[in-house]
C-alpha cells in the first residue's frame with residue numbers, strides 16, 4: 001500500500017475500511033447523509049473510511065456507469081456499494097492517481113485482494129466473493145473499453161446526476177464545466193477569527209509557532225495550507241475562531257450590523273453566521289431555527305466563542321409562522337440564510353448531489369419564497385434583509401430575488417454579490433470559496 005503524504009494514516013486493514021465505506025455508501029444510496037452514515041463507523045476506522053467514502057462520492061457517477069457494464073443484477077445493495085467503492089479506488093493509476101485531488105492511493109492488486117477479503121469476511125457477501133473478484137479483474141483487464149462504453153453518460157463524465165448537469169448547462173453556458181469540476185476538488189480548511197477573543201495576527205502567529213501553514217483571506221478569514229482536525233489547532237477551545245468558508249463569511253459583513261441594532265437570524269443553526277453577527281457589533285439578536293436539535297448547536301457554538309448573553313434569544317420555530325414566535329417588534333436587520341439544495345457546497349458535502357432529486361429544487365424554492373415573504377413583514381421601515389443560499393441553481397437565487405422584488409415593490413435592492421459561483425479548480429486555497437447567492441433588500445421608510 002502507498003499513500004500520498006496528505007492521505008490519513010490508514011492503520012486498519014484496507015479490507016475493513018472498504019467494508020465500512022461500502023456500508024456508508026449503502027446508507028447514502030438509501031437516502032442518509034454521508035455525515036450521518038459515518039456516525040455508525042467505529043472511531044478506529046472513521047478517518048480512513050471518511051477519506052475513502054468521500055472519494056467514492058466524488059466519482060460515484062463514473063463507478064455506477066462502469067458497474068452497470070460489469071454486472072447485470074446486483075445481489076444486494078451492500079455488494080453494489082463494495083464494488084463501487086473499490087472501482088473508485090481503481091479509477092486512476094500511477095501518476096494520474098497522484099494527480100486526482102483527495103484520492104486515497106493504493107496499488108490496484110491490493111484493492112482487488114482487500115475487496116475480496118472484505119467480501120469473504122462478511123456473511124451476506126461471502127458467496128459473491130468470486131463475482132466481485134471477476135468484476136474487479138475484468139475492470140483492470142478491459143479498462144479502456146469499459147471507460148469508452150460509459151464516456152457518453154453525463155453521470156459518468158461529470159459525476160453528478162444528469163438533471164443537475166443539464167440545469168447547470170442551461171444556467172451557465174460558459175461556466176457549467178468549471179462548476180462541476182470544482183465540486184470534486186476537496187475544500188481547504190477555512191476559519192473565521194472571532195475578533196472578540198483574538199486578532200488575526202495572533203491566530204496566524206499561534207499557527208506558525210505550531211508549524212502550521214496558514215494565510216489570511218477576506219476581512220477575518222484564515223485558510224490552512226492543509227486540513228487538520230479542528231481540536232488539534234491552537235485556539236479551538238479558547239474560541240479564537242470558527243470553521244467557515246470564505247464565501248459564507250460575506251453574509252454578516254453584508255448585513256453590517258451596528259451597535260444597538262435589533263437583529264433577526266431567521267435560519268440560524270448551527271450558528272456560523274449568528275456568531276459572526278455577534279462578533280461584529282453589540283446587538284440584540286433573535287436566532288431562530290425550525291430544527292430544535294440543530295438549535296442546540298447554536299448554543300454550544302456561542303458558548304465556546306464567549307458570545308452567549310441575555311441579549312441573545314434562541315427560538316425553535318418555523319420562520320414563516322410569525323404567530324408562533326414574533327412579538328411584533330420590528331428588526332433593523334434580518335438574515336434569511338434559508339434552507340436550500342446546498343448545490344454550492346458539494347465539494348464539502350460530496351453526497352449532496354446524489355441525495356437530491358430534481359423536484360427538490362422547485363420545492364425548496366417554494367419554501368424559500370414563503371419564508372422570505374413572512375420575514376419581510378418583520379423588517380422595520382428603513383431596515384434591511386439579506387437573502388442567502390449556498391446554491392447555484394438560479395431558481396433559488398437570481399430568479400427568487402427578482403420574483404421577490406415583483407411581489408414587494410417597496411423593497412429596494414442594494415449592492416450585494418448576487419450569484420457567487422464556486423471557485424476551486426486551479427485556484428490557490430486563498431482564492432477558493434463555495435457557491436453562494438446574496439441579495440440585499442432595504443425596506444423604504
Ligand SMILES: C[S@@+](CC[C@H](N)C(=O)[O-])C[C@H]1O[C@@H](n2cnc3c(N)ncnc32)[C@H](O)[C@@H]1O
Pocket residue numbers: 266267268269270271272273274288289290291294317318319320337338339340371
Ligand atoms: C443554510 S442552513 C443555515 C446555516 C446557518 N445560518 C449558519 O450559518 O450556520 C438553513 C437552516 O434553516 C433551517 N430551517 C429550515 N426550514 C426552516 C424554517 N421554516 N424556519 C426556520 N428555519 C428553518 C434548517 O434547520 C437549517 O438549520
